[in-house]
Amino acid sequence: MDILIVGQGLAGTVTGFRLEAAGHTVHYVDAPEQTAASSVAAGIVNPITGRRFVKSWLIDELIPETIDLYGRMGKLLGHKYWHPQPLIRTLYNRGDLNDWEVRSADAGYAEYMEDQPAPGRITEITEPVFAYAGVKHAGRVDVKNLVADYRIKLITEQRYFGLAFDYTTVPALLGDGTTTNLPNGMLPTYDRIIFCEGWRGRYNPYFADLGHGGNKGEVLFVRTEAKQLDRMFKHRVFLVPVEDDLYWVGATSEHQFADDQPSEENRTFLEDRLREVLTVPYVIESHEAAVRPTSRDRRMMIGTHATEPRLAVLNGLGTKGASLAPMGSKWLVAHLLEGAEIPVEVGIERFLDK
Template identity: 30%
Template sequence: MLDYIVVGLGLAGISFCDTLERNGKTFHVVSDASQQASQVAGGLYNPVILKRFTMAWKAGDQMEAVRPFYQQLEEKLGVTVDHPLRVLRRFASIEEQNTWFEAADRPGLERFLSTKILPNQNPALDAPFGFGEVMHTGRIDTALLIRAYKAYLEQNYLLTFEHFDFGELKLCKDHVSYKGMEAKHIVFACGFGLKQNPYFNYLPLNGTKGELLIIKAPDFKEDSVVKSSVFTIPWGEDLYLVGATYKWKDKTNTPTEESKNELLDKLTTFLKCDFEVVDHVAGIRPTVVDRRPLVGRHPKHPNLYVLNGFGSRGVLIAPYESQQLFNFIEGGQALDPEIDIQRFTKKHFNN
């Protein structure tokens, strides 16, 4: 009998599987790659919310785990997915500079926000008030990570590539079975696909559509992430990722002309060189009404678990929350109440 069946192979699924493997647990993955959010993510690990110059939720703790986690994955998979990059926040005014300095004095932020204003030295950028630098940041190549991890699972016969059929899932007293596989636990890490899960679809996973452009800009010559009204991320070979949009009503993975124009309008306010759009992608981020992950055990079926709701910061959150869930299942350690699905479960099942 397996220890785990894991459903989903985005950042959440990969992080949890890797946590299982490092702790000597057996598992098998079922995934159909229907959710695109991890595939098309910008992949930044950045602890600071750059709109307000505040620390993202639990970001200090998450940053401690992020580089060691992805570095050991690189060694296992034989690929390079971690690309350290500095993040530059373009200032729109002297007032923004002053707000940055105030933020840099706050506990937790002082080790990430440089107190030196960087003058603009790139003629392709309009940035008369310069930049603030976020330190210890980088980008994970999520698409490459998913391809490499999928190949690793296939090589070791640990992946069933199919749409999960809930009609084939049988819940027993001390285990679950699915198409001939038996496991002590099953963990659903399937992003926005949770909406089709009959056991967990009561959870308030809203889903936010994000769209990104890839542009070719030979004269840009920028090797840092630039954050203004949109961000630009160096992609190599004169390519840059530009994003992102946030749409709450459209739940498709289809890129739209409206979002493309929105991104281009914002980009051209500060990028002053010629460029061409070479690709346009979209995905649904698994976002939650209270902006906290969804982690925990089903209230009526103790072998069923969920790992979801990482929003736009999956690269940063996934390793940290995967360890939390593992410690909860295997070590009996209580989940942080902010992420525990009991915050929604009690209300739903008491009605």
């Protein structure tokens, strides 16, 4: 099939990779001047989340899928995108410690929870804490570079069209009319159009009725002169070693936002948190913002249009896109190519039925 994907963030990238691997021709329309969540994310894969130390949804299945998909993409593009790395969390008091210990006795948790992890060099560059707890099988996906490297491949192969998609062209692109003013290299018609627009999916008239949400996040990129940590550290904020002496520090979380730009207020918030944590001098290299594509019930949104099955969507990756995108794209592609059922918890029918 000839397939057009609208949006080349993480969702569009991995979906296109799978379709291409299955022998289909995939073109992209993407507006590169817009901010994309995939360019700002740390890509943390964290099996135990929140203050209640709950296992992430479906994590036992998501991790093998994550390692497999990013491994294959790494081979294709000649880079490593999956970086397994322990995550060390702070336990702030005896209550936290007790909760952690109780939780780790729950069935299926011990494999992910380490009671007295070695904090590595964390103690050399951060303030002392009550206790550390370790999350095993955690890691980081280099989402930003994966999307950027894939884009270079697409541009080289003339399969990337950098423009804002015009939704009024959908009927013509599906063959029900004549397409005009298409950029050089774009096909006049496509067999399928898949929408992976991130939070801007709310403006897509074909899928506007889904439970689109958005959560704005801001981060700092910070350099220290200290030797690089070999672990991710969560203490007030995440401190994630990216490369050399560069750290990703974040993130803020706002359901209400007027724009997707960095704000002074959130920079101050992040700097304050950083001052509480780091004991070594640091320099802020950049301050970035983007909107996470959330959904009303915090699940992905996957499926085909109720009356036009040639239109499909993968969205709602939310705060965990790095680990959800491999499985979400697998479900969507199996549905499109083999008619496989999409699990009801992520199927878009849950919004349309109501």
